[in-house]
Amino acid sequence: MTEMLNVVWLQSGGCGGCTISLLNSDSRDLFGSLEAAGLCFLWHPALSEESGAEALEVLERCASGAERLDILCVEGSLLRGPRGTGRFHMLAGTGLPMTAWVKRLAAQARHIVAIGSCASFGGITAAGANPAEACGLQYEGELPGGLLGPRYRSQSGMPVINVAGCPTHPGWVTDSLMAIAMGSFDGGDLDEFNRPRLYTSHLVHHGCNRNEYYEFKASAEKPSDLGCLMENMGCMGTQAHADCNIRLWNGSGSCVRGGFACVRCTEPEFEEPGHPFARTPKVAGIPLALPTDMPKAWFIALSALSKSATPKRVRDNAVADHQVVVPQTKKPGPR
Amino acid sequence: MTRLVVGPFNRVEGDLEVTLDIADGLVRAAYVNSPMYRGFEEILVGKDPFDALVFAPRICGICSVSQSTAAARALAQAMNIEMPENGERAANLVLAAENLADHLTHFYLFFMPDFARDAYAGRPWHPSVKTRFAAVKGSATTDALPARAGFLTIMGYLAGKWPHTLAIQPGGSSRSVEEAERIRVCALLIEFRGFLERRLFGDRLEAVTALNSEPALRSWMKQRPPAASDFRLFLEIADDLALGRLGRAADRFLSYGAYPLQGKPLFGRGVWDDGMAPFDPANVTEDPTFAWMDGPGKPLHPSEGVTRPHAEKADAYSWCKAPRLAGKTMETGALARQMVDGHPLIRDLVATSGGNVRNRVIARLLEIARVVPAMEQWARALKPGEPFCRQGPFPDEACGVGLAESARGSLGHWLTVSRGRIQNYQIVSPTTWNFSPRDAAGMEGPLEQALAGTPVGDGEAVPLAVQHVVRSFDPCMVCTVH
Numbered sequence: 001m002t003e004m005l006n007v008v009w010l011q012s013g014g015c016g017g018c019t020i021s022l023l024n025s026d027s028r029d030l031f032g033s034l035e036a037a038g039l040c041f042l043w044h045p046a047l048s049e050e051s052g053a054e055a056l057e058v059l060e061r062c063a064s065g066a067e068r069l070d071i072l073c074v075e076g077s078l079l080r081g082p083r084g085t086g087r088f089h090m091l092a093g094t095g096l097p098m099t100a101w102v103k104r105l106a107a108q109a110r111h112i113v114a115i116g117s118c119a120s121f122g123g124i125t126a127a128g129a130n131p132a133e134a135c136g137l138q139y140e141g142e143l144p145g146g147l148l149g150p151r152y153r154s155q156s157g158m159p160v161i162n163v164a165g166c167p168t169h170p171g172w173v174t175d176s177l178m179a180i181a182m183g184s185f186d187g188g189d190l191d192e193f194n195r196p197r198l199y200t201s202h203l204v205h206h207g208c209n210r211n212e213y214y215e216f217k218a219s220a221e222k223p224s225d226l227g228c229l230m231e232n233m234g235c236m237g238t239q240a241h242a243d244c245n246i247r248l249w250n251g252s253g254s255c256v257r258g259g260f261a262c263v264r265c266t267e268p269e270f271e272e273p274g275h276p277f278a279r280t281p282k283v284a285g286i287p288l289a290l291p292t293d294m295p296k297a298w299f300i301a302l303s304a305l306s307k308s309a310t311p312k313r314v315r316d317n318a319v320a321d322h323q324v325v326v327p328q329t330k331k332p333g334p335r
Numbered sequence: 336m337t338r339l340v341v342g343p344f345n346r347v348e349g350d351l352e353v354t355l356d357i358a359d360g361l362v363r364a365a366y367v368n369s370p371m372y373r374g375f376e377e378i379l380v381g382k383d384p385f386d387a388l389v390f391a392p393r394i395c396g397i398c399s400v401s402q403s404t405a406a407a408r409a410l411a412q413a414m415n416i417e418m419p420e421n422g423e424r425a426a427n428l429v430l431a432a433e434n435l436a437d438h439l440t441h442f443y444l445f446f447m448p449d450f451a452r453d454a455y456a457g458r459p460w461h462p463s464v465k466t467r468f469a470a471v472k473g474s475a476t477t478d479a480l481p482a483r484a485g486f487l488t489i490m491g492y493l494a495g496k497w498p499h500t501l502a503i504q505p506g507g508s509s510r511s512v513e514e515a516e517r518i519r520v521c522a523l524l525i526e527f528r529g530f531l532e533r534r535l536f537g538d539r540l541e542a543v544t545a546l547n548s549e550p551a552l553r554s555w556m557k558q559r560p561p562a563a564s565d566f567r568l569f570l571e572i573a574d575d576l577a578l579g580r581l582g583r584a585a586d587r588f589l590s591y592g593a594y595p596l597q598g599k600p601l602f603g604r605g606v607w608d609d610g611m612a613p614f615d616p617a618n619v620t621e622d623p624t625f626a627w628m629d630g631p632g633k634p635l636h637p638s639e640g641v642t643r644p645h646a647e648k649a650d651a652y653s654w655c656k657a658p659r660l661a662g663k664t665m666e667t668g669a670l671a672r673q674m675v676d677g678h679p680l681i682r683d684l685v686a687t688s689g690g691n692v693r694n695r696v697i698a699r700l701l702e703i704a705r706v707v708p709a710m711e712q713w714a715r716a717l718k719p720g721e722p723f724c725r726q727g728p729f730p731d732e733a734c735g736v737g738l739a740e741s742a743r744g745s746l747g748h749w750l751t752v753s754r755g756r757i758q759n760y761q762i763v764s765p766t767t768w769n770f771s772p773r774d775a776a777g778m779e780g781p782l783e784q785a786l787a788g789t790p791v792g793d794g795e796a797v798p799l800a801v802q803h804v805v806r807s808f809d810p811c812m813v814c815t816v817h
Contacts, residue, residue: 021498025484047345051346052344085646088372093341127378131374134373224722249497252491258495260509279385
């Protein structure tokens, strides 16, 4: 029998969508499986029975060290405003900023996991002029720092584990927690932004069902078109680290399968792309942002070549909302 | 008089704090504090109008499609375009999937677990409720979560993913549907109906929607034992604990109307205030008096609304502004929607006992039974090959209002665009209405009204009746302030 790990989950400057997404897990018994994997949820704000004083008692026991805190999950960005006071989120019933609670609990936690891009990097709440002074646990956008500072390490010696995504796929969360529970998770399992490689070693482009359109640069021009979303529609799937088109969402979906751009929501500062999300910025007709590790000259050359080789079927379907030409069956030739 | 500060409230979406003044075992006054401010209305200023489709859903993880819908409708009004029929049906299916999933989440994960608490040991129904509804561990969780997740695979087909889809566009849906997918969606609805009829209702959905009065509901309830369905079990608890006498607000109800198709909504739009009246969007205001907000200090229509946080403001006690309709508070949600639409069961229940904890829950479950058959029709009527989305240019100068009904009630977005950029964006969410603080006249918000008179037992640090009242509104605190 493995030792149970105590998990506490807090929510702050986010939308709660990562928890709601977790409940979309395709597990037949989500909570049963997590428990069987050795994860004991001491408190989760959306799920546990304890409310008010009962809940605060659990948090106080963990913060004071009276109860072992193995994994602290934080969902939502940390709101430091106004002017560094943290008053934009006072944890109900305590008169204290949530940022203060997170710092106390982080000092005790064996592992700390940022759930979602908000808790990882600041995320959507940090957009625009960042009125709430939102940041991540250990990053502020692309810069190390955030609430806990670049040198913070949890009791395990690990930095904050950033399960980024807006929202997180249920599998990214359950796999990361289970990897920790199995004791096999260490710094080598994290990428350069401390995200678990178990889902960031792929690009959203991998497994994209619009791949044939991509190959021929047969591009969508408007919402609901079937073509590739990169050239005109703002899609950044070739640069976004996540396995969205391999795992799939809600059974069989993903952003690009839903007909809209990947906005690279697992990356720091995705909330400020510097252009309207659904429009690809271009110079002389060439998208500014090209696929990761592809030389620009080659991309342009291949694009020109593939555009000239595009079959009529692919070209016509790309700008339609259904296949106007279906793949032909080859007529049997003379034997 | 003693004062009790209660929070954090578990099993509500987001953080909530309620201050109670208590005397002689009853709540005398309540002050509802939405303790978190993020600033979406500030963030959106200066953005490209279509970027609202990325930001708005991220206001809320549990009502993200409702936020998308309101944003898309505000843009559509500014662009003066309408959705094709396929787009309307697809958008209705996506919004309905969210709303019903939320009703299910509320009932099974947020609301019912309170009755499994040890404080109710000794009640005749407690042993079966504890087995079925104990938080996280009850058998209902293992039943309802996979049913919910399975139902939400509709989102995989029609919205790409949920939460935070961009599929809902001003001109329709970015996701066209093939014939095989139309059939898969119909199959998913068959499966979901099966779960509802087996576990939640223990009867055909049509038998539930046909209930037309409180006596009819009572005789339906007695046809089978309480343990035969989760709805009957709830009704037994509601009777035993007199939940029909708990948590009454002012019985004024607002609904913007839901699920439009060719100009006609499935559920009608209007206001109930001792009788039906039309809804006039011009009469909506937000009063900042008791919110930590600066501004001109008087109620403003959202189209000219101001959001300027001021954390040190004296006498303020919430980040939430106080929405009013022609100066009055409004309760919104499934009960309001069914009341305004005129469902006979809800009209009868409210005529007898008003808006209360029991009736709010009944209205939510009734709505599940009413919407699934409509979803079945929309899915069957999708026409692969015909358009799902219309296009149009966006004017440089424009205004738009987007009104939608989320699970929790009436949601409005007010958009002003100048020189092609968002100049002002104001959001009034359902829980902004329901969990409003007082206004300049001192009028309490609906939850504050509903909590007055709620019993508090000796030594109860987190009074159970207070929790039932709070959760009966299915609050979404992240939407409330945004």
